[in-house]
Amino acid sequence: MVAEVSDEELMGQIRNGDEEAFRILIERHQDRVYGTVARMVGGSGPEVEEIAQDVFLRVWRAAATYRAEAKFTTWLMTVVRNLVFTRTAQRARRKDIDGPDPVDEETGESVMTHTPDPAGRTPREALSFRELERAVEEACAELPENQRLVVHLRQYEGMEFEEIGKITGMSLTAVKSLMFRARETLKKKLSRYLSASN
Amino acid sequence: MEMKRSKGSEQEGLGPELEGLLAKVPPPRAPAWFAAKTLARLRKEEGVAMGKPIWLAGWRWVWAAGAAALMAGWMLWERPKTSLEISDAEVFAALDALVQQDEDNRWWAGL
Numbered sequence: 001m002v003a004e005v006s007d008e009e010l011m012g013q014i015r016n017g018d019e020e021a022f023r024i025l026i027e028r029h030q031d032r033v034y035g036t037v038a039r040m041v042g043g044s045g046p047e048v049e050e051i052a053q054d055v056f057l058r059v060w061r062a063a064a065t066y067r068a069e070a071k072f073t074t075w076l077m078t079v080v081r082n083l084v085f086t087r088t089a090q091r092a093r094r095k096d097i098d099g100p101d102p103v104d105e106e107t108g109e110s111v112m113t114h115t116p117d118p119a120g121r122t123p124r125e126a127l128s129f130r131e132l133e134r135a136v137e138e139a140c141a142e143l144p145e146n147q148r149l150v151v152h153l154r155q156y157e158g159m160e161f162e163e164i165g166k167i168t169g170m171s172l173t174a175v176k177s178l179m180f181r182a183r184e185t186l187k188k189k190l191s192r193y194l195s196a197s198n
Numbered sequence: 199m200e201m202k203r204s205k206g207s208e209q210e211g212l213g214p215e216l217e218g219l220l221a222k223v224p225p226p227r228a229p230a231w232f233a234a235k236t237l238a239r240l241r242k243e244e245g246v247a248m249g250k251p252i253w254l255a256g257w258r259w260v261w262a263a264g265a266a267a268l269m270a271g272w273m274l275w276e277r278p279k280t281s282l283e284i285s286d287a288e289v290f291a292a293l294d295a296l297v298q299q300d301e302d303n304r305w306w307a308g309l
């Protein structure tokens with residue numbers, strides 16, 4: 001019943017102040033939004049949760065003016081992108097004033113501890129998985145913001161380049177170029193794991 | 199999360215090797231309480247009544263006050279208009295009538 005209602009229909013109901021429709025929309029897209037914010041911000045926990053909530057609150061407030069001109073997920077990820085980029089710019093400005101953030105390493109640790117360990121892993125396997133997880137997280141975090149977003153949308157959201165272009169506001173060529181550069185960087189940084197997996 | 203790929207996109211994407219590696223490390227999922235917390239924050243920030251449209255919730259006091267004013271006006275308009283005041287002339291006329299009646303009663307009684 002719930003799955004039959006499209007995102008666009010839900011937005012129409014949200015426009016009339018329907019909280020139940022809003023709850024369904026959140027539950028449908030929360031992992032997508034939370035995961036993207038987590039990857040972009042480079043961590044998890046209260047900050048990621050707050051930004052992800054901001055995204056949905058913005059969706060609620062924009063429902064009155066929302067027009068289904070593009071796919072809902074494209075519009076949603078554009079909202080995510082705008083909010084994340086604004087937040088990271090604010091954070092960068094704060095760092096310029098305050099100096100390096102002393103809790104950076106701690107934040108990195110919390111990323112590692114947040115992802116649940118799939119059941120049935122031996123401690124040794126879990127340790128090597130955590131090492132790989134850390135390496136991938138760090139390699140992604142070191143990518144420039146736009147490259148990181150392109151990689152995430154392509155790899156984890158399965159989006160086409162055209163769609164990614166709409167979200168990032170870039171041409172198809174620019175998106176592919178970003179992907180190429182990201183691939184080269186990731187290959188270098190993760191070469192150890194790539195050769196190990198062969 | 200879905201992972202769709204068009205034909206021949208391998209050269210433009212990360213490549214099968216990197217894709218396989220990154221697929222082993224999916225991004226974190228939203229905590230179980232995420233939707234409930236977001237809705238609670240929405241209610242706190244917007245003051246929305248559950249299940250009520252925003253415009254109706256915001257204007258309900260105006261509607262209630264308008265309806266009460268209309269009801270009060272109608273009741274004032276429809277109240278009984280008969281006066282309870284009695285003039286002096288009416289009192290004296292009634293007393294005269296009583297005295298006259300008393301005299302008539304006495305005459306008939308032969309008093």
